[in-house]
Amino acid sequence: MPTTQPLTICLVDTQGHRTQTEVERQEWNKKDASSKALRFFVGMIIVALLMIPIPIVHFGIPIILLFSPLVAFIVYKVYSGGTDIKGEAKCPACNEALPIRSSCDHWPIHGVCPNCKASYSIEQC
Numbered sequence: 857m858p859t860t861q862p863l864t865i866c867l868v869d870t871q872g873h874r875t876q877t878e879v880e881r882q883e884w885n886k887k888d889a890s891s892k893a894l895r896f897f898v899g900m901i902i903v904a905l906l907m908i909p910i911p912i913v914h915f916g917i918p919i920i921l922l923f924s925p926l927v928a929f930i931v932y933k934v935y936s937g938g939t940d941i942k943g944e945a946k947c948p949a950c951n952e953a954l955p956i957r958s959s960c961d962h963w964p965i966h967g968v969c970p971n972c973k974a975s976y977s978i979e980q981c
């Protein structure tokens with residue numbers, strides 16, 4: 857499991873309104889990323905095994921077996937060293953609940969409120 861730490865963020869809209877909240881920050885190290893890649897690989901093998909008795913669908917088994925190492929490698933590369941934030945904040949424009957779920961490789965993070973369509977940016981406080 858990735859390590860989780862609390863992180864305080866500020867949401868700022870285009871008119872300067874500001875809200876502050878605390879979210880979870882997850883850091884994926886190489887061991888966590890390889891564990892997740894292994895779970896993807898094993899999951900794809902299980903799906904291939906479950907497809908054996910199904911007519912016509914079982915022709916997809918070689919494709920799954922060929923691409924499962926590639927998918928596992930891609931999962932490892934995507935998650936290795938990655939950092940995610942997730943939580944809930946309040947929109948600085950309309951004050952409605954706003955789900956926050958993003959990778960935080962580049963700050964500030966930009967988004968649009970689904971309720972009032974106001975754009976906002978997320979910064980570290």
Ligand SMILES: [Zn+2]
Nearest residue numbers: 947950969972
């Ligand atoms: Zn809003």
